[in-house]
Amino acid sequence: MKIQTIADLERLSRDYSAKLYYPERIKVNIGMASCGIGAGAQASYKRAVENLSDDKNIEICRTGCIGFCEEEPLVEVLSKGKPRVMYRHITEDKIIEAIEDYKNQEFKKKLVLGQMKDPRSILEDELENPQAHIPAIDGIPYLEEIPFYRQQVKVALRNCGYIDPEQIEEYIARGGYFAFLRSLGEMSSREIIATIKESGLRGRGGGGFPTGIKWETCAKHRGERYIICNADEGDPGAYMDRSVLEGDPHSVLEGMLIAGYAIGSKEGFIYVRHEYPLAVKRLITAIKQAESYGLLGDNIGGSDFSFRIKISTGAGAFVCGESTALMASLEGKVGRPRAKYVHTVEKGFRNMPSNLNNVETYSNVPVILLKGSKWYAGMGTQRSKGTKVFSLVGKVNNTGLVEVPMGISLREIVYDIGGGIPKKKEFKAVQTGGPSGGCIPERYLDLGVDFDELTKVGSIMGSGGMIVMDQDTCMVDVARYFLDFLKEESCGQCNPCREGIKQMLDILTDICLGKGKDGDIELLEELGAMIQKFSLCGLGTSAPNPVLTTIVYFRDEYEAHIRDKKCPAGVCKALFYYEIDKEKCTGCQVCARKCPQEAITGEKKKIHVLDQSKCIKCGICYEACKFDAVVVK
Amino acid sequence: MRETTALCTKPVIELDFMELDRIIDDEYSRDKENLIMILQAIQNTYNYLPKPTLAYLSEKTGVPLSQIYGVATFYKTFSLEPRGKNIIYVCLGTACHVRGGGKIMDRLKEILRIDTGETTEDMRFTLEGVRCIGCCSLGPVIKINEDIHSRISGDMVENILSKYA
Structure with a gap:
């Protein structure tokens, strides 16, 4: 069937909406994005299918990332006229138990994370809440009210965890492709661009360039124009785009279609990193399905607009997230950036006008067109509108993906949503913006997060990675880590970046090995300033940020490494040793059993001894001891 | 029991030109812009990029061998050396780093007695x-x-x- 009109969409939407919200059978949605699979969801799915495929009253389904990764594998169970319940930590040994629990409507607290109050997406205002007349389960919190979800507003992530990403009909059921078909039929290219401009949407990849202006400039230039999606999510610690691609690939296709129509393009490309094989697979499926419904291809919806999307995979190069490098890589070449005297909107891919946006940006576009620019601009801060997805990871209790209105403070993200630091340890810093960002200390936690605010303290919001660090994280080591990353990833064509980063890394490595000298900090600052000023592309000019911010905020740690030859956090192996605290050791033998070097000895219930000559500082004992008896000296 | 040493020497690769033609012509329509994906497909077939395949690819697509070599060495995924039967990728992203990813890497190096990017002598593991x-x-x-x-x-x-x- 080809979809030609809004009425076609409405018909499909109605049919599948019923299947999504009022399933006759018990519907089991297993969260199966890469993170869920990593936590064991694949095995749970397999077990459920093997055991229950004969049961006509149960339907086992797959869905994308449900967001609360700490509680993975997450499984949601629902059926017509009954509550929708989210079960947590459902590994293969618990999947049958969870489904039985739902069947019997028992809702054991050890299994249940919460019940859902309202499963509708942001595009389904006109639909009645399917859960409206279902009585709440006593003693089970609403998902929407637990701290992790309470402040979230799901725009880009509107379908992640709700639909089967490999079923286009489910995307349509939740309001998908309406924005595209409507704009195709009712709006001119100029009107679409004006709407995007008014919404204040800025590039979600980190650059923050106003999307509408980019579209407008690209549309002005003559020649074959290209729509490109940057899915080369290279920042370590960030996985928002992966989740969107794996959980809701059609939202990206729809955003690209709208951009294609507005800018006057016939061809789109998605450049996705090969480290995301599942995203590639689901994109391929999504494109095929959109083609079979006539939503991609020639004369879409009977109009004269034709558009195709091709996938191109990266091959492991961080620098290919930079626009000119990405386009070189798309052409099958080495991904080296060029100086941008002429912007890619004028001469980019194949030397033609090219519009490059990131995954999350495209995914926002359909919502803006349906709900209006005013609605979108009503969220966020004065200069950063809308919501932003963050991947909250590292030393924080509730790890996962969070989508919140811009302007929310770091403290709210780390403590309210994230639930603070595990094991009662002390917060030290939050790293934002990946290798181009910086580490923000406790005293700036009340800053609102948007494109401009974090730059004031030397970091950036970036693409949305947020890595929380605690007392066990050595800031000198973190700075060294980023430089090591950037040294590997520097494309090597300009001197300041290629040589400068290497020199800074050498100095930092010496400091971590206990060979630091007076004057090293100043030299790092001088080199950093030089690299910032003279590098060719954004990767180089921002490369010193992690070092420079840690020097500003954690200078005492640098000094401890250089002067006292100590690593206070116990990370730099040359600068600390482990010792067993005689007061705290209970003689439980756990550390002795786990030590791979047999360096720890001691009888049961007697204080253990650590033989320094055998210790390789692998840290296994430190992590294993429940009594904090292994200490860093 | 004597240990077999056959696997320790560099395996001799027999090129399957039909398969290469299928990848280059059918799957990627001999398009220069698909070079990276063609190399990925070749690597999926052989587990690494055997040098003769690169020469063959150059001949077929008209991309100079120097340029293909440039691409094959620029991007991290590609290996010009045979790799082990199992490839271990240790995530060194920031979040894993602060949670001790580096220690896991150290432990693997110790157990396998190889460095990052190397393959064990029995070709069982490559560590990356x-x-x-x-x-x-x-x-x-x-x-x-x-x-x-x-x-x-x-x-x-x-x-x-x-x-x-």
Whole structure:
């Protein structure tokens, strides 16, 4: 069937909406994005299918990332006229138990994370809440009210965890492709661009360039124009785009279609990193399905607009997230950036006008067109509108993906949503913006997060990675880590970046090995300033940020490494040793059993001894001891 | 029992030109812009990029061998050396790093007695660092072939490796 009109969409939407919200059978949605699979969801799915495929009253389904990764594998169970319940930590040994629990409507607290109050997406205002007349389960919190979800507003992530990403009909059921078909039929290219401009949407990849202006400039230039999606999510610690691609690939296709129509393009490309094989697979499926419904291809919806999307995979190069490098890589070449005297909107891919946006940006576009620019601009801060997805990871209790209105403070993200630091340890810093960002200390936690605010303290919001660090994280080591990353990833064509980063890394490595000298900090600052000023592309000019911010905020740690030859956090192996605290050791033998070097000895219930000559500082004992008896000296 | 040494020497690769033609012509329509994906497909077939395949690719697509070599050495995925039967990717993303990914790497190096980027003598394992596989909330994470092992600690490593023959 080809979809030609809004009425076609409405018909499909109605049919599948019923299947999504009022399933006759018990519907089991297993969260199966890469993170869920990593936590064991694949095995749970397999077990459920093997055991229950004969049961006509149960339907086992797959869905994308449900967001609360700490509680993975997450499984949601629902059926017509009954509550929708989210079960947590459902590994293969618990999947049958969870489904039985739902069947019997028992809702054991050890299994249940919460019940859902309202499963509708942001595009389904006109639909009645399917859960409206279902009585709440006593003693089970609403998902929407637990701290992790309470402040979230799901725009880009509107379908992640709700639909089967490999079923286009489910995307349509939740309001998908309406924005595209409507704009195709009712709006001119100029009107679409004006709407995007008014919404204040800025590039979600980190650059923050106003999307509408980019579209407008690209549309002005003559020649074959290209729509490109940057899915080369290279920042370590960030996985928002992966989740969107794996959980809701059609939202990206729809955003690209709208951009294609507005800018006057016939061809789109998605450049996705090969480290995301599942995203590639689901994109391929999504494109095929959109083609079979006539939503991609020639004369879409009977109009004269034709558009195709091709996938191109990266091959492991961080620098290919930079626009000119990405386009070189798309052409099958080495991904080296060029100086941008002429912007890619004028001469980019194949030397033609090219519009490059990131995954999350495209995914926002359909919502803006349906709900209006005013609605979108009503969220966020004065200069950063809308919501932003963050991947909250590292030393924080509730790890996962969070989508919140811009302007929310770091403290709210780390403590309210994230639930603070595990094991009662002390917060030290939050790293934002990946290798181009910086580490923000406790005293700036009340800053609102948007494109401009974090730059004031030397970091950036970036693409949305947020890595929380605690007392066990050595800031000198973190700075060294980023430089090591950037040294590997520097494309090597300009001197300041290629040589400068290497020199800074050498100095930092010496400091971590206990060979630091007076004057090293100043030299790092001088080199950093030089690299910032003279590098060719954004990767180089921002490369010193992690070092420079840690020097500003954690200078005492640098000094401890250089002067006292100590690593206070116990990370730099040359600068600390482990010792067993005689007061705290209970003689439980756990550390002795786990030590791979047999360096720890001691009888049961007697204080253990650590033989320094055998210790390789692998840290296994430190992590294993429940009594904090292994200490860093 | 005598240990077999056959696997220790460099395996001789027999090129399947039909398969190469299928990849280059059918799957990627001999398009220069698909060079990176063609190389990925070749690597999927042979587990690395045998030099003769690059020469053949150059001949077929008209891309100079120097340029193909440039691409094959610029991008991290590609290996010009044969790799082990199982490839261990240790995630070295920031989130895994602060949760001890580096310690996992050290432990693997010790157990396997190889450095990053190297292959064990019996060709059983290749050890590689990877910059984030996007499972940041489950760190530290390692990926062996297609399997993701999450929330691992140093003392779990040996047990995990034993599952891969």
